[in-house]
Amino acid sequence: MSERTPLYAKHIERGGVMVDFAGYELPVxxxxxxxxxxxxxxxxxxxxxxxxxxxxxxxxxxxVKALNRVLTNDFTVMDTGRVRYSLMCYPGGGAVxxxxxxxxxxxxxxxxxxxxxxxxxxxxxxxxxxxxxVEFEDISDRVAQLALQGxxxxxxxxxxxxxxxxxxxxxxFKENVSVGGVNALVSRTGYTGEDGFELYCAPSDAPALYDxxxxxxxxYGLVPAGLGARDTLRTEAAMPLYxxxxxxxxxxxxxxxxxxxxxxxxxxxxxAALLSRPPQYVRIGVxxxxxxxxxxxxxxxxxxxxxxxxxxSGTMAPALGYAIAMxxxxxxxADCELYAEVRGRRLKLAPVPxxxxxxx
Amino acid sequence: xxxxxxxxxxxxxxxxxxxAVGITDYAAGELGDVVYVELPEVGSAVQAGGKxxxxxxxxxxxxxxxxxxxxxxxxxxxxxxxxxLINADAMTAWICKIKIDGLNAELxxxxxxxxxx
Numbered sequence: 001m002s003e004r005t006p007l008y009a010k011h012i013e014r015g016g017v018m019v020d021f022a023g024y025e026l027p028v029x030x031x032x033x034x035x036x037x038x039x040x041x042x043x044x045x046x047x048x049x050x051x052x053x054x055x056x057x058x059x060x061x062x063x064v065k066a067l068n069r070v071l072t073n074d075f076t077v078m079d080t081g082r083v084r085y086s087l088m089c090y091p092g093g094g095a096v097x098x099x100x101x102x103x104x105x106x107x108x109x110x111x112x113x114x115x116x117x118x119x120x121x122x123x124x125x126x127x128x129x130x131x132x133x134v135e136f137e138d139i140s141d142r143v144a145q146l147a148l149q150g151x152x153x154x155x156x157x158x159x160x161x162x163x164x165x166x167x168x169x170x171x172x173f174k175e176n177v178s179v180g181g182v183n184a185l186v187s188r189t190g191y192t193g194e195d196g197f198e199l200y201c202a203p204s205d206a207p208a209l210y211d212x213x214x215x216x217x218x219x220y221g222l223v224p225a226g227l228g229a230r231d232t233l234r235t236e237a238a239m240p241l242y243x244x245x246x247x248x249x250x251x252x253x254x255x256x257x258x259x260x261x262x263x264x265x266x267x268x269x270x271x272a273a274l275l276s277r278p279p280q281y282v283r284i285g286v287x288x289x290x291x292x293x294x295x296x297x298x299x300x301x302x303x304x305x306x307x308x309x310x311x312x313s314g315t316m317a318p319a320l321g322y323a324i325a326m327x328x329x330x331x332x333x334a335d336c337e338l339y340a341e342v343r344g345r346r347l348k349l350a351p352v353p354x355x356x357x358x359x360x
Numbered sequence: 361x362x363x364x365x366x367x368x369x370x371x372x373x374x375x376x377x378x379x380a381v382g383i384t385d386y387a388a389g390e391l392g393d394v395v396y397v398e399l400p401e402v403g404s405a406v407q408a409g410g411k412x413x414x415x416x417x418x419x420x421x422x423x424x425x426x427x428x429x430x431x432x433x434x435x436x437x438x439x440x441x442x443x444x445l446i447n448a449d450a451m452t453a454w455i456c457k458i459k460i461d462g463l464n465a466e467l468x469x470x471x472x473x474x475x476x477x
Contacts, residue, residue: 033447034418035393228392228419291440293396293416316395316418323396343398343414 005051006144006206014224022115024052027226037229038318041192042357044221045150047213048230050198051206054118054140056111056125062132063107070128070269071099072252074262078103083171083189085260088121089270093251097121097242098260100189102173110185112145114242128269144206148213149196149233151359152220157186157197159216170195180212191230193237193357235313238285238326238355244296244312245283245326254281254328256354281309282334285356286349288314288323294340294347300327301339301346308333311340317356324356325349364427365473367466370412371451372427372458379428380454383415386477388450391417394443399435400456406432408464413455415446424455429462 002025011018016027026049029037040046058066067075073086080103088096097117102110113121122138129136148157157166160180166188167174173187182205190196201209214222231241240246245255252261253274262268263275288294294314302308314325327349329338339346364372369387372379388394396416406412412426434457439445445453468476 028419029392033393035395232418291396292398293421295421316416318418 005049006203007049007051007210010207010210011049011224016224016226019227021227022052024115026052027224029226029228030224032223034226034228034232035318037223037225038232040221040223041150041194041225041229041233042319043151044223045148045152045156045196045217046192046223046225046229047210047217048147048149048225049145049210050147051144051203052115053145054113054115054121054138055143055145055200056113056122057135057137057139058109058111059135060107060133062129062134063109066125066129066132066134066136067101067109068265068268070125071101072261072268072270073101074265075101075103076265080105081167081172081174083173083187085171087246087252087257087260088124089252089268089274090248091269091273093253093270093273094248095242095246095250095252095255096124096248098240098246102185102187104175117242142202143200144203146199146201146206146209146213147190147192147196148199148217148222149190149192149225150194150222152217152222153194153196156213156217156220156222160212161186167197179209180216182209182212184209191237191239192233193239193355194233194359232315232318235315235324235326236317236319236355236357241313245328250281250328251277251279254279254283256283280330281328282331283312283354284327284329284334285352285354286325286327286338287352288325288340288347289350290347292342292345292347293323294325294342294349298325298340298342300329300349301341302333303337303339306333308336308338319357324352326354363470364463364467365470366425366427366464366468367476368425370425370427372467373454374428374460377460378433379430379458379460381412381427381456381458382454383424383446383450384473385450388446391415391422393418394446397439397443397446397455399437399439400432402432402435404432406430406458408462409466415443426458427464427467428458428460429464430458430460433457433459
């Protein structure tokens with residue numbers, strides 16, 4: 001039985017097409033459809049319910065030590081009020097998850113994880129930091145999350161808050177911001193490739209925050225947006241998704257996320273394995289040159305018919321007007337002419353630098 | 361001419377021994393934004409109830425089943441560049457024409473089809 005987020009009734013009210021996602025009933029799209037929602041986020045703004053995401057708190061004396069052990073990024077030097085992206089690895093170098101870490105103060109962190117990985121992450125982290133002096137807690141049930149994304153997001157939020165209290169820099173956040181009367185943690189982050197904010201609040205406040213944002217956003221072209229647009233937006237922005245680009249059996253050194261893997265720090269789980277063998281695969285972007293759409297799982301071949309790898313994500317890119325895919329291919333074939341097999345046909349692919357879409 | 365429907369939400373507009381085939385407005389609504397139609401090949405034989413082609417929305421590819429048995433005589437190439445015609449008006453956006461050699465026994469008229477939605 002799927003869980004419902006505090007905004008379930010809002011989705012139904014707006015005609016959301018509900019699907020099960022990571023154990024939650026969430027809207028895949030609203031009546032106007034994925035393409036309209038996608039384009040609204042690129043040109044104006046969209047509001048997503050991301051309350052299914054998991055949130056953990058990590059506090060006390062050894063918090064930084066714990067983060068540096070279980071995560072690949074380096075948390076030794078980090079300003080309060082900043083957000084940092086990181087991967088979390090198994091000893092073999094494959095991904096447990098990708099996470100965001102918020103530094104509230106010296107020994108007080110918020111960790112945001114993927115909904116589908118929440119229980120696994122909690123167990124994994126607990127088991128690997130239990131010798132340290134930390135207070136580690138899953139607070140997911142006490143947190144609702146909304147993502148306001150798109151170029152008009154700042155204006156919308158400013159109309160509901162004291163704009164001097166809003167985070168200015170990308171990947172920074174402010175606590176205790178009053179947004180339309182609701183107390184929220186406001187973070188300038190997102191999963192769409194646009195400017196935008198993620199707002200964390202108490203579940204009981206979420207419907208009021210949702211209504212306030214939708215009402216304030218209407219003159220700016222704000223629309224409710226679902227999981228479908230969230231996926232096409234993140235794919236255009238070439239942001240990895242766990243289960244697609246990131247997996248337990250894919251070493252994280254093969255995903256092109258080295259900015260978040262700090263081999264210079266003392267140690268982290270997975271470091272030795274990652275350093276012991278050079279990456280075999282690479283993540284690349286392609287446009288589908290033939291007619292058709294290449295989706296996750298499509299096998300990739302060279303012109304000679306050699307197996308080169310697999311498509312990890314693929315879709316028609318609404319803002320670009322053509323089909324795109326991210327591939328995991330063997331390094332030696334990364335610069336070759338490549339083809340994707342779709343229902344028995346080989347579709348020609350053309351290389352495209354990542355990200356496919358970059359905001360102006 | 362007469363219009364028939366399938367339980368799997370295709371339509372066949374039969375004129376003599378030629379059926380124009382498409383998907384219903386209901387199916388188009390369920391699929392969402394159609395972004396690609398993999399048209400069947402002219403000259404290919406199809407079976408009533410068997411796979412005819414694939415229609416892809418942003419989210420996923422869906423199989424379309426043929427309402428009639430016969431041979432594909434023509435495909436709507438306008439859908440290659442404008443698959444969104446299916447969302448605009450699914451009942452006029454025919455996918456292909458089939459020279460019929462048999463109807464699906466489970467075809468319905470419009471009233472029966474709409475009663476089942």
